[in-house]
Amino acid sequence: MTTTDMQATPDYAAILETICAEVQPLLSQGKVASYIPQLSRVSGYHFGMAVYCLDGQTFAIGDAHQKFSLQSVTKLFALALAFSREGDSIWHRVGREPSGNPFNSLVQLEYEKGKPRNPFINAGALVMTDILSSRFVQSDIAVLQFARLIADENCIDFDLAVAQSERETAHRNYAIAHLMKDFGNLHNPVKTVIDSYCRQCSITMTCAELAKAGGFLAQHGTIPWSGAQILDASSAKRLNALMLTCGTYDAAGDFAYRVGLPAKSGVGGGILALVPGELAVAVWSPGLDHTGNSLAGTYALERFTTLTSRSIF
Numbered sequence: 001m002t003t004t005d006m007q008a009t010p011d012y013a014a015i016l017e018t019i020c021a022e023v024q025p026l027l028s029q030g031k032v033a034s035y036i037p038q039l040s041r042v043s044g045y046h047f048g049m050a051v052y053c054l055d056g057q058t059f060a061i062g063d064a065h066q067k068f069s070l071q072s073v074t075k076l077f078a079l080a081l082a083f084s085r086e087g088d089s090i091w092h093r094v095g096r097e098p099s100g101n102p103f104n105s106l107v108q109l110e111y112e113k114g115k116p117r118n119p120f121i122n123a124g125a126l127v128m129t130d131i132l133s134s135r136f137v138q139s140d141i142a143v144l145q146f147a148r149l150i151a152d153e154n155c156i157d158f159d160l161a162v163a164q165s166e167r168e169t170a171h172r173n174y175a176i177a178h179l180m181k182d183f184g185n186l187h188n189p190v191k192t193v194i195d196s197y198c199r200q201c202s203i204t205m206t207c208a209e210l211a212k213a214g215g216f217l218a219q220h221g222t223i224p225w226s227g228a229q230i231l232d233a234s235s236a237k238r239l240n241a242l243m244l245t246c247g248t249y250d251a252a253g254d255f256a257y258r259v260g261l262p263a264k265s266g267v268g269g270g271i272l273a274l275v276p277g278e279l280a281v282a283v284w285s286p287g288l289d290h291t292g293n294s295l296a297g298t299y300a301l302e303r304f305t306t307l308t309s310r311s312i313f
């Protein structure tokens with residue numbers, strides 16, 4: 001295959017059909033997250049996928065128009081919002097290295113003196129919530145408004161039952177927040193930060209909305225349909241780099257090997273991935289693998305980059 005062949009526009013509709021058929025046997029193999037009781041009520045048999053091309057074309061398949069809990073995918077929105085407002089000063093309080101530990105681990109935080117490895121593990125996300133809580137009246141509302149802006153959709157909202165369910169079981173996140181407070185890396189009250197974080201994680205979107213929301217990161221920081229600049233191109237490049245190295249928990253290395261795209265996942269089973277300069281793609285399937293990433297979703301993205309010959313490598 002020549003370089004020219006590889007760059008021809010793929011038949012996205014046909015490719016999504018193929019992927020949707022291929023993932024069916026995998027849907028029974030993942031495990032729906034149960035540590036937030038409300039999340040365990042979702043069937044593991046859902047699969048949806050949507051592609052938002054920067055020229056405005058959208059392709060969708062399966063449950064691509066059904067809402068799901070974004071969970072940690074919202075950490076990307078919180079980071080983008082904090083980075084756009086505070087710039088490089090955020091790096092005094094959070095690092096930019098993969099943690100090599102589960103997303104909710106406390107161990108590293110103790111010996112690294114309360115500075116989280118990156119903004120996508122829970123500790124780092126709680127620091128982002130803290131930064132936004134100092135800047136806005138309510139961090140979760142600021143993130144929700146940001147999500148509505150980048151998805152061009154005003155009906156995006158919290159799922160308050162999921163937020164409540166997470167708050168009731170958030171012992172580990174409380175422990176992380178208290179430890180950081182002790183190290184001086186949390187400026188607002190622990191309860192304020194945890195409440196906002198749980199509401200933020202409960203935001204729901206469809207795959208079609210999420211793919212569109214990723215448009216500005218695929219288009220170097222600028223919203224494709226309005227031309228509004230959220231981040232400068234250099235900052236967008238940096239967030240893409242963080243997604244690649246830290247966006248899929250402790251499995252970022254394997255994900256880069258298999259999929260080859262910057263991505264952010266959540267325990268609701270959603271994954272947003274980007275082909276910079278070309279498109280954003282969102283996938284949802286609630287059954288997770290042992291690393292906490294959507295099992296069918298990761299496979300779908302692996303097939304997507306193979307069948308379209310798209311990857312950043």
Ligand code: DON
Binds near residue numbers: 103
């Ligand atoms: O903090 C939690 O446990 C969830 N609300 C979010 C977890 C998630 O999606 C994975 N985090 N990186």
